[in-house]
Amino acid sequence: MWEEIDTKFKKYPARMAVAQKMIELGLKVDKNKKIYCDNLKISDAALAKAAKVDRRVIKSTIETIIKDKELSNIFENITPAGTLLKNIAKNLGLGVIEIEVGDDNEGILAAASALISSKNISIRQAYASDTELDDNPVLTIITEDFVPGDLISEFLKIPGVIRVSIY
Structure with a gap:
């Protein structure tokens, strides 16, 4: 495109x-x-x-x-994606994970989802900024529960992940 x-x-x-x-x-x-x-x-x-x-x-x-x-x-066929819950997640009692990715970003969503799932946490929403539009593309994952901070080191082991924030 x-x-x-x-x-x-x-x-x-x-x-x-x-x-x-x-x-x-x-x-x-x-x-x-x-x-x-x-x-x-x-x-x-x-x-x-x-x-x-x-x-x-x-x-x-x-x-x-x-x-x-x-x-x-x-x-003529663009459809808006809907509300991104990131800015209101705290008010709703949801967790947020932001993963900054590099050029080699294949499979990051799958690996991150598997890691979150392994902790029995459900994903409510996932949003990836467009690598063509953003200099520092970010995968944002909204979870049903807060994600423990000790998972940061696990996320950083995923190939292509540059930085991780959990809040």
Whole structure:
């Protein structure tokens, strides 16, 4: 997906910033050139502010997307992922594990899940930031119970794990 988007927008860094922000937030474009988060309409001005671009860049980005078959197929079908529980986990009595990963990150979710499961702790949610968008990608796992801090050393043994925070 990113190769396709990069190819279409590489000459237009501001448009690329808009496309990245749209994907990050789960925003889609409809055939009427309107931007939505699920069924909530998003103003051009609000997206421009979030992407730190001029509002006119939003219009030109949408035009580019609508005119291009591959891009429109991507951006017309985006669905937001829902609420990330990380910031409210403590209020809900849930645990949080943040695992910073390196370039070699295959199998980290499976290994981390197995480790958590071995302690009879259920996973409520898992979210991985996009390695193409983030310089320091993080796997965030929300658990039904707090995870004991002594597991940090076990997480650090997983190949590709750089840093672990448990709270």
